[in-house]
Amino acid sequence: MIGRFWRGWATPQHAQAYEELFRTSIIPGLQRIDGFAGAYVLRKDAGEEVEMMTITLFESLEAIRAFAGNEPTLAHVTTEARQLLSRFEHTVTHYEVVLAP
Numbered sequence: 001m002i003g004r005f006w007r008g009w010a011t012p013q014h015a016q017a018y019e020e021l022f023r024t025s026i027i028p029g030l031q032r033i034d035g036f037a038g039a040y041v042l043r044k045d046a047g048e049e050v051e052m053m054t055i056t057l058f059e060s061l062e063a064i065r066a067f068a069g070n071e072p073t074l075a076h077v078t079t080e081a082r083q084l085l086s087r088f089e090h091t092v093t094h095y096e097v098v099l100a101p
Contacts, residue, residue, distance in 0.1 A: 001037055001097040004056045004064060006075055008088035015043065015050035018084045022054070025080065030056065035063025049086065057097070064094070 010018050022041050030036045037057040044051040058064045064072045073091050082088075 001100070002058050002061065002064060003095045003097055004058065004092050005053065005095065006056075006089055006092040007051060007053045008077070008081070008085040009046075009049045009051050010085050011048070012045070012050055014084040014086075015052065018052055018081060019043070021078075021080055021084065026078065030067065033058075033063060033066050035059040035066065052085075061094075068092075 008018070019041060022039075027039055030039060035058050037059055039057065040055040042053040042055070044053070056067075058067070061072065068074065068076045073094070075088065075090050075092050077085070077088055
């Protein structure tokens with residue numbers, strides 16, 4: 001399994017809207033991909049900004065490519081998410097999951 005880590009930042013008022021977008025739109029889209037294995041959204045309040053880290057789990061690099069295309073290290077950020085985020089990373093980091101409960 002592969003974990004795909006990505007971060008974006010939002011104002012406090014937009015952070016809740018991003019969480020809702022992820023829950024109602026992004027996760028349902030991910031669930032349609034063969035090999036998608038789950039997702040987490042982590043939140044860190046940092047004063048005037050809120051850092052949002054997403055961790056998406058996929059069973060293989062092929063499953064990641066089904067989501068992200070032929071350049072799997074590029075971030076895939078929807079138009080709706082871009083409207084809510086102040087800034088975001090343009091690349092992602094992949095980690096092999098070697099231990100899970």
